[in-house]
Amino acid sequence: MSRGSREHEADDRRTAARELLMRPVVTAARHPDLLLQVRKHAPQLKRMFAATLGYQLVVEPTFARLLKAPLSVDAPVRPARTRTDKPFTPRAYRYLALVCASLLASTTADQILMSALAEQVRADAVTAGVTVGDSTTESREFVSAIYLLVDWGVLTETDGSVSGWETRQEEALLDVHRPLLPHLLSRSMTDSGGAVELEQPRRGLRRKLVENPLIRREELTEAERDVLSRERRELTRMLEESFGLIVEARAEGVLAYDVEEKLSDVVFPGTGTVAHVGLLLVNALADDLEAKAADTVLLHGRIVPGVFVPWAVVDSNIDLLIEQYGKAFGKGYTEDPAMLRREVAMLLESLSLVVLTEEGLVLHPASARYRPEPHRAPARTRAMRRLDDGDDTSGQEEKS
Template structure:
């Protein structure tokens, strides 16, 4: 009986940790069950996140916030905020996001505020700091997208009416503000920052440890490239792989796989991955088929390298004219499925497909062309079988349909 109770507690702690990795800001309104679990195991979770990853966990009766330490820019695929349509936030949308946060912190703003009053305060704040705003539909879309993001985070709640209704028809909406959460949106207090770059830089008070930084890279990235590891991290990966495997499994339910060109920690349940690939939609389909065509044309051999950021790395350089030509041919071939607009101008589809591959660390755009990482060969579609639904953290199956001459997965 005692053993089963201990096992149950361990499983609960792992589930709570996974919930925080998946959603670093959890509220009682958005996920009450997960928050209850986190609060129950708060002490153990705070300790394990701090020790294993160098993360700070804030637990409040109404929310939990996992504050992550930044990764080096070269080893951190961009994870921007996104609109409901899937498009990335622009600088203008982030401006509105910051202005709304400032407006709800204004002394005259109560726990409940009308959307129109909130916007009035926002415009006044913008004028004070010299930001020009207008009433155009484009500006309105940026404003609504920022409000929706704060609603998704649980900072703002639609009490009566909706932000969408206000944005489309100027119908009034009553919003409830959970002000106690606002200071925890940023990784560091504004008063402690010398400039915006400090938000994504390592704290000067923290001495980085190779074991912890390696765990963080494995947990956060869909693929950790060998060349992006420090000498100390590579040593840990080689000498302490058993301990590393056990830690990732015990704390987060992740399975470690190490290969010659890199490593990944994948989730067998596919709950932690934020990017599904392959997946539905013309952009992901175009990205998958682009990889297949490039590998078919080049037929790369083992040991193939390309220059990336001034260094030679495992990979295949595909010139831009070739990439754009292949995407154009794919647009014509799949016009009925993807739509005719890409036939005359496939540049947007090409850009978006490359963005998907880049976000998964499977490719890098350079001045001369697109550099495919050997791991991209793992996603070559099997023309005889439907492609499996894999995600960013899913295992690189040794028996998957691949080009083994490109991705030679020998052990480190």
């Protein structure tokens, strides 16, 4: 194989790996081209994921499933989300578990009506001692669980739409992708939580860098900090070759970022009111408090990098942003600043840019990455401006 062919194969394999990180469930029905790409490189991808991150990749004719290991307890929360981008509630997770259990029953056929599935879920809930109701809210949560399985490719709307069940209980026929069902759980529910603590520090560090937007140095174990210090070059090479990620280490932490800005489930800066306010708030707080990279805070008995911001200061800044830019924000947020503050804080926490406490938040120095660079006019423009102001610079060289 020529060098060009090898490079093309490596690029194609890296693209498949990146897609699997973003989309751990791939089916022939929803992503046929991607599944073909994954199957083409299946042996290499299986070895790479196992060696680099300790993940198991299952590849079958009709689906591929990347089984990720659980992250550390201090990792940013990644909730399942509804089709309106709202985090799953505990009730929605309950319905998701009940639906999966019902679909796994030996009596469930490869096709099922919404009414039959709902009836089976209610029966299973009674057996499990779980209370479910018939309210509109309950129906909405039930539909959210169904739609998540549709998005994963476990269920397919064959006739009718699941959305009709939410308010009118309109019938819909669903195809069940039974071979995929047993692979939804990343591990047995009876497994102990010791796997994370026992894993190699190299693998643990790589996993944190691939899955988290930012790793604070104080969140690394002593062994992981040692790996980062002594093996940074090898770590950088491995993550770039495998996933196209660039490692950047600072005194306060380390991150692996994607230059193409595609390998993330949280887009920031992003569109929408919450992302917009989050970006403006980070910059406003850093300016108000004159935040510096050397700032530290005593948090939960340990010194961490960052600057403390009381909730009152956060609220006053959000009120000012609503006053200045409210016309461009969603009406629901301008009418409920507390909800806006809550969702903005959750977004920034998911990015590891802040740590939330009862009294306020700790703004991490990494937030400086999102501060706008001061605009500097090109040299010719500045020279022309001085000429316009009467400053004769003829014969002098412009220095910028």
